[in-house]
Amino acid sequence: MNKDIFLSNSLGGKKEKFVPIDSKKIGMYVCGPTVYDDPHIGNARPLVVFDLLFKVLKCKYGSKSVTYVRNITDIDDKIIKSSKEKNISISELTLNITKKFHEDCKYLNCEIPTHEPKATDNIEPMINMIKELIKGKFAYENNKHIYFKVKNFSDYGKLSNKNLDDLIAGSRVELSGNKDSPEDFVLWKPSNDDEPSWSSPWGKGRPGWHLECSVMSKKYLGNTFDIHGGGRDLIFPHHENEIAQSVCANKTKKFANYWVHNNFITISKEKMAKSQGNILKISDYKKKYNGQVLRLALMSTHYSQPLDWNDKLMDECNRTLDKWYNCFVPVNKKILIDDNDLKPLYDDLNTPGFIAVLHKLFDKAKDGTLEDKEIFSTACKFIGLLDQSKDKWDSFKKQNLKLSENDILKKIEERNKARDKKDYELADKIRNELLDKGILIEDKDGKTIWKIK
RNA sequence: GGUAACGUGGCGGAAUGGUUACGCAGAGGAUUGCAAAUCCUUGUAUCCCGGUUCGAUUCCGGGCGUUACCUCCA
Numbered sequence: 178m179n180k181d182i183f184l185s186n187s188l189g190g191k192k193e194k195f196v197p198i199d200s201k202k203i204g205m206y207v208c209g210p211t212v213y214d215d216p217h218i219g220n221a222r223p224l225v226v227f228d229l230l231f232k233v234l235k236c237k238y239g240s241k242s243v244t245y246v247r248n249i250t251d252i253d254d255k256i257i258k259s260s261k262e263k264n265i266s267i268s269e270l271t272l273n274i275t276k277k278f279h280e281d282c283k284y285l286n287c288e289i290p291t292h293e294p295k296a297t298d299n300i301e302p303m304i305n306m307i308k309e310l311i312k313g314k315f316a317y318e319n320n321k322h323i324y325f326k327v328k329n330f331s332d333y334g335k336l337s338n339k340n341l342d343d344l345i346a347g348s349r350v351e352l353s354g355n356k357d358s359p360e361d362f363v364l365w366k367p368s369n370d371d372e373p374s375w376s377s378p379w380g381k382g383r384p385g386w387h388l389e390c391s392v393m394s395k396k397y398l399g400n401t402f403d404i405h406g407g408g409r410d411l412i413f414p415h416h417e418n419e420i421a422q423s424v425c426a427n428k429t430k431k432f433a434n435y436w437v438h439n440n441f442i443t444i445s446k447e448k449m450a451k452s453q454g455n456i457l458k459i460s461d462y463k464k465k466y467n468g469q470v471l472r473l474a475l476m477s478t479h480y481s482q483p484l485d486w487n488d489k490l491m492d493e494c495n496r497t498l499d500k501w502y503n504c505f506v507p508v509n510k511k512i513l514i515d516d517n518d519l520k521p522l523y524d525d526l527n528t529p530g531f532i533a534v535l536h537k538l539f540d541k542a543k544d545g546t547l548e549d550k551e552i553f554s555t556a557c558k559f560i561g562l563l564d565q566s567k568d569k570w571d572s573f574k575k576q577n578l579k580l581s582e583n584d585i586l587k588k589i590e591e592r593n594k595a596r597d598k599k600d601y602e603l604a605d606k607i608r609n610e611l612l613d614k615g616i617l618i619e620d621k622d623g624k625t626i627w628k629i630k
Numbered sequence: 631g632g633u634a635a636c637g638u639g640g641c642g643g644a645a646u647g648g649u650u651a652c653g654c655a656g657a658g659g660a661u662u663g664c665a666a667a668u669c670c671u672u673g674u675a676u677c678c679c680g681g682u683u684c685g686a687u688u689c690c691g692g693g694c695g696u697u698a699c700c701u702c703c704a
């Protein structure tokens with residue numbers, strides 16, 4: 178469609194019209210997981226948000242014009258710590274968590290990004306970037322550590338609205354004897370024998386956090402690209418440091434043009450975080466809910482707002498999808514979604530606005546023609562919903578059933594006999610028994626049907 | 631302390647300088663042995679105080695409240 182895409186840009190803090198550097202080669206880099214622990218639903222939010230942005234960009238510019246890069250950080254102090262705690266090797270841990278992460282992505286019905294580079298496959302270019310930074314006097318070595326010299330980058334703090342004086346005044350920055358200044362951050366550090374290491378001009382060691390994203394975005398998207406995404410908590414210091422490294426090493430004016438940050442999932446209004454101990458794992462939902470339910474729940478609030486989590490939300494989304502599946506038809510032909518219907522998504526990924534559109538299309542489809550149903554189904558599919566057959570949706574629900582189908586049918590027959598004798602007391606008793614087991618009875622057009630509640 | 635974001639009906643949640651989505655729950659009705667499901671109808675809101683304006687929930691200033699970031703975090 179010809180309408181413009183708008184995005185809230187954290188750099189500047191305003192909603193802006195999206196103008197790509199090259200509309201045939203659009204680049205989006207999103208910070209992926211550090212693979213040290215099971216993914217939780219807070220991690221799920223950016224997966225869904227940027228999957229949607231990927232879809233919207235492809236819709237406007239063509240599927241071949243958009244490159245989506247999402248990294249896997251598989252070397253980090255948290256990983257080292259976690260592997261020691263779990264008493265397994267680092268590679269066993271990172272491979273295992275990466276596998277779980279991919280399963281969760283699939284469960285959430287997220288498309289596979291164009292590239293998914295790993296940090297450990299990119300140590301050489303990281304070392305090269307450090308060399309460039311040292312050459313440009315943006316980094317210095319001290320006692321086998323390499324640090325980025327923040328004072329030499331005048332734009333530092335622009336993304337996060339911080340100035341150096343405040344940072345130092347806050348003085349929560351880690352003090353280290355090796356640093357020239359407390360705000361400096363590490364690019365390379367030496368490893369002990371029991372820690373992973375790579376040889377470098379500064380001895381055996383490993384990269385600091387932040388560097389992998391600067392290097393891998395450069396590798397696939399170039400020195401300056403269109404969109405950089407991630408959770409709000411990455412703005413400082415992670416993204417601020419990425420900008421500093423990339424701009425100084427690549428000698429450019431800009432790193433990413435648009436910075437898009439999703440807000441948090443909260444529980445009782447408090448941020449869900451591992452350190453808070455209030456996380457809900459994605460895998461916790463796999464048995465009870467189809468992945469689409471979680472996906473819809475994550476889209477029920479605009480990405481820039483906090484999303485307060487509760488079970489009522491999941492149940493509501495489950496019911497909505499159940500209702501929507503009544504109008505689902507497989508679509509084999511190409512159907513264009515009306516520009517006006519698509520508009521909320523183009524306007525800064527307004528998912529609640531688009532969900533309202535889906536409700537309208539559903540109302541029309543429900544008593545409408547096959548074409549109305551096809552339009553509705555296509556619109557759902559566009560945001561990754563109703564992407565599997567109704568049979569599959571139903572069979573998922575059946576897997577949690579405590580009664581066999583045969584038992585249910587027997588009970589229904591028993592109840593119908595009672596009804597014929599006008600023994601409504603017994604009939605209602607049987608109905609309530611089934612209801613307790615999650616089976617809902619409906620007498621419709623002279624027939625009795627059952628559903629899973 | 632510094633820097634931001636947010637405050638919309640019973641709940642969730644968009645949008646908007648004037649006509650005020652959408653979902654859930656509620657109420658009434660159709661239907662039903664009674665229900666359920668479905669359908670129809672329907673009520674209810676913009677934290678407080680100033681300012682700008684013919685008009686502000688929307689813009690500006692102040693206040694109150696909530697949250698986040700400044701340390702690992704999506």
